Amino acid sequence: MCEIKNINSTAITQNKLKFSIYKTIDFLPYMKELDVPHRHNYNMILLNERNSGKQLVDFEECIIEPFSITCLHYGQIHQWLDYDKIEGYIIVFENDFFALRHQNYELSEFSFLTYRHKIPYAKVSKEQFENVKSIALWMLKEFSGKGNNFDKHLYSLLNLMLLELDRLFEPNNKNTEFSQSLQLIYHFEELIDKYFREKHFVKDYASVLHVRPNYLNAVCNEVTKSSAGDLIRNRIILEAKRLLIHEKKTASEIAYELGFTDNSYFGRFFKKYENNTPDGFKKMFLKN
Incomplete structure (x- = not known):
């Protein structure tokens, strides 16, 4: 490792x-x-x-x-x-x-x-x-x-x-309306990177951005082709992988660091989006 x-x-x-x-x-x-x-x-x-x-x-x-x-x-x-x-x-x-x-x-x-x-x-x-x-x-x-x-x-x-x-x-021309949507996404991504350990839900970020969760989700789908929830989950999963491979931390330690109060829920969360358990991902990556 x-x-x-x-x-x-x-x-x-x-x-x-x-x-x-x-x-x-x-x-x-x-x-x-x-x-x-x-x-x-x-x-x-x-x-x-x-x-x-x-x-x-x-x-x-x-x-x-x-x-x-x-x-x-x-x-x-x-x-x-x-x-x-x-x-x-x-x-x-x-x-x-x-x-x-x-x-x-x-x-x-x-x-x-x-x-x-x-x-x-x-x-x-x-x-x-x-x-x-x-x-x-x-x-x-x-x-x-x-x-x-x-x-x-x-x-x-x-x-x-x-x-x-x-x-x-980004070769496509950005009209004014699309540019405004991009600004919202930029701020959303900055907030995710800052708060992904403690804020896991779209409504938490929508509140900080002063928009409705449904509107934030619609803009994310339009601009990034991913839902707002997916952007949050992707950042959490990425950090989980980093901690698994590079920081020598256990799944339970990572769950705590990423704001999961239930270790088993973190395991289910990881497996749902990676089709593998945290330990399974670690073994597969190091083997390859």
């Missing part, structure tokens, strides 16, 4: 900015240290231009193809599996780095940096990749040169890159 490592961005960025950009060949020493399961306190964007690799993101194996983009957000559990041949760029930044410049524009507005995309991965055309790569090269120049106001340039370039990625991950 692998115990999870918690990796702080300063160990990767080596600066107080809470931001860094690397060519993958220069990031290799970190990859070798992080080829075990680890949890990020930062966001990471991988732009892979050449060759292939493999990584594990929250129990899902993810192939790294040429002309592909992978986005990992705060809190995800990640492991590099096959990485020494990929060629591209890696951008690392904390939420705080973005917030310093864009106080009224939250990162949660970018769906690929939320739990809505289990593994935000996109295989794109060469032209699309070149558009994003050009921003990365500009970032690299500013980051390496450290000229006047280089940090402000980096804030703006990061925002530009995220907007470009938003076109790739």
